Amino acid sequence: MAKREFSSARSSAPVEAGEDGQFVWTRKDLLGLDELSERQIVHILDTAESFKEVSTRSIKKVPALRGKVVGLLFFEDSTRTRMSFELAASRMSADTILFTSKGSSVAKGETTLDTVRNIEAMGVDIFVIRHGQSGAPHVIARKVKSSIVNAGDGSHEHPTQGLLDIFTIRQRLGRVKGLKAAIVGDIAHSRVARSNIIGLQKLGAEVVVVGPPTLVPPAIKEMGCSISHDLDEILPQVDVVNMLRIQFERFTGAGAAFPSMREYANMYGLNAARLKRCKKNILVMHPGPINRGLEITTEVADGPNSCILQQVTNGLAVRMAVLYLVSQAAEK
Amino acid sequence: MPVRMIEILIKNGRLIDPANNRDEKCDLAVTGGKVAKIARGIKGKAGRTIDADGLIVSPGLIDAHVHCREPGHEEEETIASAAAAAVAGGFTTICAMPNTHPPIDDETAVNYVISRGQKAGLARVLPVGCITSRREGKELAEMGMMKSAGAVAFSDDGDGVACSGVMLKALQYARMLDVPIMQHCQDADLAGGSMNAGPVAVRLGLGGMAAAGEQIMLRRDLELVERTKARYHVLHVSSAGSVDLIRQAKALGLPVTAEATPHHLLLTDEACATYDSNYKMNPPLRSASDMQALRNGLADGAIDSLASDHAPHTEEEKELEFGVAPFGIISLECALGLYIKALIDSGALDWPGLIRCMTAGPAKTIASGRPGLGSLSVGADADITIIDPDARWTVDANSFASLSRNCPYHGWKLKGRAVVTVVAGQIKHSLL
Numbered sequence: 001m002a003k004r005e006f007s008s009a010r011s012s013a014p015v016e017a018g019e020d021g022q023f024v025w026t027r028k029d030l031l032g033l034d035e036l037s038e039r040q041i042v043h044i045l046d047t048a049e050s051f052k053e054v055s056t057r058s059i060k061k062v063p064a065l066r067g068k069v070v071g072l073l074f075f076e077d078s079t080r081t082r083m084s085f086e087l088a089a090s091r092m093s094a095d096t097i098l099f100t101s102k103g104s105s106v107a108k109g110e111t112t113l114d115t116v117r118n119i120e121a122m123g124v125d126i127f128v129i130r131h132g133q134s135g136a137p138h139v140i141a142r143k144v145k146s147s148i149v150n151a152g153d154g155s156h157e158h159p160t161q162g163l164l165d166i167f168t169i170r171q172r173l174g175r176v177k178g179l180k181a182a183i184v185g186d187i188a189h190s191r192v193a194r195s196n197i198i199g200l201q202k203l204g205a206e207v208v209v210v211g212p213p214t215l216v217p218p219a220i221k222e223m224g225c226s227i228s229h230d231l232d233e234i235l236p237q238v239d240v241v242n243m244l245r246i247q248f249e250r251f252t253g254a255g256a257a258f259p260s261m262r263e264y265a266n267m268y269g270l271n272a273a274r275l276k277r278c279k280k281n282i283l284v285m286h287p288g289p290i291n292r293g294l295e296i297t298t299e300v301a302d303g304p305n306s307c308i309l310q311q312v313t314n315g316l317a318v319r320m321a322v323l324y325l326v327s328q329a330a331e332k
Numbered sequence: 333m334p335v336r337m338i339e340i341l342i343k344n345g346r347l348i349d350p351a352n353n354r355d356e357k358c359d360l361a362v363t364g365g366k367v368a369k370i371a372r373g374i375k376g377k378a379g380r381t382i383d384a385d386g387l388i389v390s391p392g393l394i395d396a397h398v399h400c401r402e403p404g405h406e407e408e409e410t411i412a413s414a415a416a417a418a419v420a421g422g423f424t425t426i427c428a429m430p431n432t433h434p435p436i437d438d439e440t441a442v443n444y445v446i447s448r449g450q451k452a453g454l455a456r457v458l459p460v461g462c463i464t465s466r467r468e469g470k471e472l473a474e475m476g477m478m479k480s481a482g483a484v485a486f487s488d489d490g491d492g493v494a495c496s497g498v499m500l501k502a503l504q505y506a507r508m509l510d511v512p513i514m515q516h517c518q519d520a521d522l523a524g525g526s527m528n529a530g531p532v533a534v535r536l537g538l539g540g541m542a543a544a545g546e547q548i549m550l551r552r553d554l555e556l557v558e559r560t561k562a563r564y565h566v567l568h569v570s571s572a573g574s575v576d577l578i579r580q581a582k583a584l585g586l587p588v589t590a591e592a593t594p595h596h597l598l599l600t601d602e603a604c605a606t607y608d609s610n611y612k613m614n615p616p617l618r619s620a621s622d623m624q625a626l627r628n629g630l631a632d633g634a635i636d637s638l639a640s641d642h643a644p645h646t647e648e649e650k651e652l653e654f655g656v657a658p659f660g661i662i663s664l665e666c667a668l669g670l671y672i673k674a675l676i677d678s679g680a681l682d683w684p685g686l687i688r689c690m691t692a693g694p695a696k697t698i699a700s701g702r703p704g705l706g707s708l709s710v711g712a713d714a715d716i717t718i719i720d721p722d723a724r725w726t727v728d729a730n731s732f733a734s735l736s737r738n739c740p741y742h743g744w745k746l747k748g749r750a751v752v753t754v755v756a757g758q759i760k761h762s763l764l
Contacts, residue, residue, distance in 0.1 A: 223531075
C-alpha cells in the first residue's frame with residue numbers, strides 16, 4: 001500500500017478527494033468494525049499511516065481539528081484508551097472536555113442519555129464514548145447530532161483497538177490477508193476479541209479463538225472464526241497471537257469461569273516454553289492491561305516477538321485518523 | 333312471561349363461539365346484560381342495533397396476562413388505564429398480574445384490585461395472587477383466603493418459584509383449591525442475561541438467557557404436577573423445547589395449559605441488533621425456529637391460549653442501555669391484529685381457532701366458578717367482541733389508552749381490529 005503524505009494544511013487533505021470519483025469517507029460515527037467494509041477499514045489504516053509521522057515531529061501538532069470540541073465520556077474506567085484519545089485530539093488541535101462517571105451525576109441517577117444531551121448542549125462536535133453496557137454508543141448515536149466514536153462498549157466492540165491491532169500487524173508482518181491469528185482467553189466478555197474477529201476476517205485473515213469452553217461461547221463460530229480449547233495445538237499454526245486479559249469484573253452467574261488462576265495460566269498462559277514451539281516470527285499482542293504471569297509471562301510480554309508497546313504507539317495515529325475522518329464526514 | 337326489551341341486537345354477523353362449536357351467520361340479542369337469544373332473523377325493537385354484516389361476533393376476548401402496575405407504579409399504568417387499553421383492544425376480561433409494589437399477596441390486596449377494576453367499570457379485571465409471600469419464593473402466600481376474595485390463579489410472574497419444596501407445596505394447595513399455578517419458567521441460576529443466548533447475543537456482546545433455563549424449570553414442574561395433579565399453566569412459552577414438553581405432558585393427561593405472546597410469535601432475537609430496549613422482554617425473543625414451533629403448538633393445541641404479557645414501562649426506564657433497561661413491552665391495544673398477522677395470515681389457525689385461543693382457551697385456565705366466561709352461551713354475561721377482520725390500520729402508540737409507550741409495533745400496518753367491545757351488555761368501546 002502506498003504511503004500517503006499528510007499535509008498539515010487542512011485544505012489539501014489528501015484522503016478526502018471525492019470530486020474525481022475517489023473514495024470518500026461518509027460516516028460521521030464510528031460505532032464498530034461490523035458496520036465497515038474492507039475498503040473503509042483500509043482507508044482508516046492508510047489515513048493513520050499519514051498521521052503517524054506527526055508524532056515524530058518536534059512540534060507534534062497539526063491544525064486539522066482546530067476549533068473543534070471533542071468530548072471524552074468515560075462511563076467506565078480506562079487509562080490508556082482515554083489518554084490515547086485525549087492526546088490524539090490535542091495533536092489535532094481540538095479542545096477536549098473529559099467526563100468520567102465516578103463522582104459524576106451518573107451516580108446521582110441521571111441516565112446516560114441525559115448526561116450526553118447536557119454535554120452536547122455545551123457544543124461538542126465529537127463524543128468519544130466508553131461505556132460498560134454493550135450498545136450504549138449505538139443508542140446515543142440515534143439521539144444526538146454530534147459524531148460518536150465508540151471507545152469500547154461492554155462486551156461488544158472496541159473498534160479503535162481492533163484497528164490499531166490490525167495496523168500493527170500490517171506494519172510488522174507487511175500484510176493481513178492470508179495470515180492466521182489466534183485470539184486467546186476471555187472471548188466471551190471481550191470487545192477486543194469481537195472487533196479483531198470482525199476486522200481481521202474482513203481483511204482476509206483467518207481467525208481462531210482459543211480458551212476454555214466457559215469463556216468461549218460456541219455461537220462465536222457464527223462470526224466466521226473457528227474455536228479451539230487447545231492452545232498448544234493452535235500455537236504452531238499461527239502468525240499472530242493476541243492474548244486477552246481475563247475480565248473478572250464482567251463475570252456473572254453461578255461460579256467462576258475457571259477453577260483457578262494457576263490452572264488457567266498452566267493451560268492458556270503464553271510462556272517461553274510455548275513460544276519456542278511457535279513460528280519464529282510470531283507476533284505476540286496484548287490489548288492491555290497485562291496480568292503478568294496469568295495470560296502472559298514477563299519474558300514473553302517484554303520479548304522480541306511482542307509488539308505490545310508498539311500497539312499503544314500506533315493507537316495514537318489510528319485515533320487521530322478516526323477523529324479526523326468522522327469530523328470531515330460530519331461537516332459534509 | 334313479560335317480554336323484556338332487547339338492549340343490543342347484533343345482526344348478520346359471523347358468530348364464532350368455539351366453546352359451543354358455533355360458526356354461523358346469525359343474530360344475537362342482549363337482554364338484562366346477558367346473552368338472551370342467538371338465532372337467524374331476530375325481530376323486535378332494540379336499544380341499539382348493530383349491523384355486523386362482514387364482521388365477526390366473538391365471545392369477549394380474554395387476556396390472562398396483563399401487568400396493571402397498580403399499586404406502586406401508577407406512572408406506568410393503572411388498573412383503570414389497563415382496563416381502558418383492554419376494551420380498546422377488544423378484551424372484555426384481563427387478569428392482573430401480582431408483581432406490583434407491594435405485591436398482591438393477601439386478601440386485602442386482592443380486594444383492592446377487584447375494587448379498582450369495578451370502579452374503572454371497563455373490562456373485567458380478575459386478580460392473580462402471588463404464590464409466595466412478598467414474591468420471595470420462600471413461604472406460601474395465603475392462597476385460600478385470596479381465592480375466597482376472588483383471585484383466579486396464582487403466580488410469582490417475573491420470577492419462577494426456584495425452590496422445588498415450595499413449588500410442591502404450592503401445587504398441593506392449588507390442587508386442593510382447584511386453582512391454576514401460573515409459572516414463569518426460568519431457572520434463576522441461568523438467568524442474568526438480557527436477551528436470548530445464541531449467535532446474536534454473542535455478536536452483540538449481551539448476556540444470554542438460554543432456552544434451557546425455561547425448559548429446566550418446566551421439566552421439574554411437570555414432575556411435580558404429575559405427582560400432585562394440580563392445574564398448571566405455563567406463562568409466555570418461548571422455546572421449541574418447551575412446546576415439546578407441554579405437548580408430551582398433555583399426551584400423558586396432565587392438567588397443563590400454556591400461553592404464547594404476540595412478540596414470541598412475530599419477532600426473533602435478531603430484532604435486538606439495534607439495542608432498542610423495546611425488544612427486551614423476559615422470556616426473551618428467541619430464534620426463528622422457536623417462533624415457528626410456537627405457531628405449530630397453537631395449531632395442534634399444545635398451546636391453549638394467547639396472552640399479551642402487557643408490561644408497561646416509562647420512556648425514561650426504556651431509554652436506559654439494553655443491558656440495564658427493564659424487561660417488557662406493551663401490546664394490549666394491538667394484540668388482536670398481531671395475532672391475526674402471526675397466525676391467520678401464516679395459515680397456522682383459522683378464525684375459529686384464533687378466537688378459541690383468545691376466549692375458551694384462556695377461560696379453561698382462569699374461569700373455574702365463572703360459568704359462561706369466554707363463551708356466548710345463552711344466559712351468560714354478555715361479553716362480546718365484534719371484529720372487523722378486514723380493517724386496515726396503523727398502530728399509533730401515542731393514541732394508546734395505556735399510560736406507557738414501550739411498544740415495538742408503533743407504526744406497524746395491521747389488518748383486523750376490534751370495532752365494538754361489550755362488557756356485561758354495555759358497550760365500552762365502539763368504532764362503529
